[in-house]
Amino acid sequence: MDAAIGQSKNFSYSIISYVFFTFIGYFIIGLSLSILPIFINKGLGFSMLVAGIVISLQYVMTFVMRAYSGKIIDNQGPKSAVLTSMLSFSLTGIILIVAYYFKFSPIVSLGFLVLTRLFTGSAEGMIGASPINWAIMALGEKHTAKIISYNGVACYGALALGASLGVTIIKNFSFYGLGILIFILGILGYLFARTKENMSNKRSAIEEEQKSFWNVLGKVAPFGLCLALGGLGFATISTFITLYYDYYHWQNGAMCLSVFGVLFVAARLVFSNAINRFGGINVAIVSLAVEALGLTIISLSYHPYFALIGAGITGLGFSLIFPALGVMAMKTVPSSNQGSALAGYGLFIDISLGVTGPLIGGVADAFGLPYIFPFSIGIVMLGLALAYYLKMNQSK
Structure with a gap:
């Protein structure tokens, strides 16, 4: 022992x-x-x-x-x-x-x-x-x-x-x-x-995998797009939460990132078997809903402590989205192409993080900082709708 x-x-x-x-x-x-x-x-x-x-x-x-x-x-x-x-x-x-x-x-x-x-x-x-x-x-x-x-x-x-x-x-x-x-x-x-x-x-057949990358990317794209929509909530917090706190004259906006990270890690450790037990798409749907709830709490917060709670719940929800949808994406290709599939799937979170800055910054300049989280909620809800559509397609 x-x-x-x-x-x-x-x-x-x-x-x-x-x-x-x-x-x-x-x-x-x-x-x-x-x-x-x-x-x-x-x-x-x-x-x-x-x-x-x-x-x-x-x-x-x-x-x-x-x-x-x-x-x-x-x-x-x-x-x-x-x-x-x-x-x-x-x-x-x-x-x-x-x-x-x-x-x-x-x-x-x-x-x-x-x-x-x-x-x-x-x-x-x-x-x-x-x-x-x-x-x-x-x-x-x-x-x-x-x-x-x-x-x-x-x-x-x-x-x-x-x-x-x-x-x-x-x-x-x-x-x-x-x-x-x-x-x-x-x-x-x-x-x-x-x-x-x-x-x-x-690894064998490297050249074959590289030639078929775009074909593989097309197969994992629906799950990658869902990931990208969910990733916008995290990117909004990571990029704009300190400005959001400053707008309301609150202190320690960076604590939101810390609380987000702690709950993210906790969810990975505590719910590590959830995907195997309940299925990737089901976990993704629940996770996106929890993320949207966390963003809603931030949006409605009138005190920084409530915003911290919202950031934590957002981290809890976002934590399992990547692995849950990743499991589903891997199932769309044969084992010989799973390396390319993982690489292609991962590109979508980069796209999400890259687009968020100018997109949310534009929303803030046009309508004001209080509107960035309602906008983010809408995007994450689109991801939730897409995840539900993929589930319905899967059951056919």
Whole structure:
């Protein structure tokens, strides 16, 4: 019994040693996520639409880099992608310091912030699937589900922690301290990655999978679109919650991201078997409904504490949408194409995050910040309707 427990712990530590790179990457992303919109809008004097566009450049670049990252993993192994990602994250810290130094010239400062977002997006694109692939190659494909689960916890846990800590660092050490911390974290991740053994990708029929990618993408698109609609609720919170709190003169808007992340992680851990028990599409429908409920609570909140509750419920709902719909998407293709299916399916969350900034920023500029969450509720409800339609189609 003790030996079995020891083996289980060692195996968990092995997974953690790979998804640790995901944690570093998304912790760095979280550090600036909650403070850049306010700096662009209040510090530099640009509109919320501009702030949304600048923030979303990261996700556009992530979208572009995912395919390139896949080629690097296939040809050189995931270690190369992780190393490149860590160096790119370090570079964003240096550029962030320069952007803050030129705050007296808003256009110049904004230009460096654009560079920061582009390099952050490149780093995220390279780190996205690399630790997962690295762990699978090292530990075996039979552990894929557990590895993906650990990676999701590392991702959103890091975002939540980083968003909260970023505000504290800015208050005490300004952007200079934040940039130095980001640089150091990236270098530490790079040095740790260098100590780990690279793995070669031994999957067969790679060329065949690449040729059929667009066909596979078409098959997973209905589930990916549903994911994208659901992802807009999370993206609205992550990009605009600090501005939303500032509008109502509330304090600690970044706490919403932390509460969101905590409930997201909790749902992944507590309800990990729900998809197997009740089916992916049923879990997706319930999850989208819970997410819409959380956004509604934020929209109707007259006190920041209620908004925190709404953010937590939103995180609880959003948590299982990706794996629930992902299971359904994987069933639409043969096993030889599941790698392409997962890559194509994942692109839709990048699209959702990339579109949200300018879309919600435009809504805020045109109608006012109080309208961004009612708009988001409507989009998530469209996702709920699509999920229900897919369920009805499935039962025919």
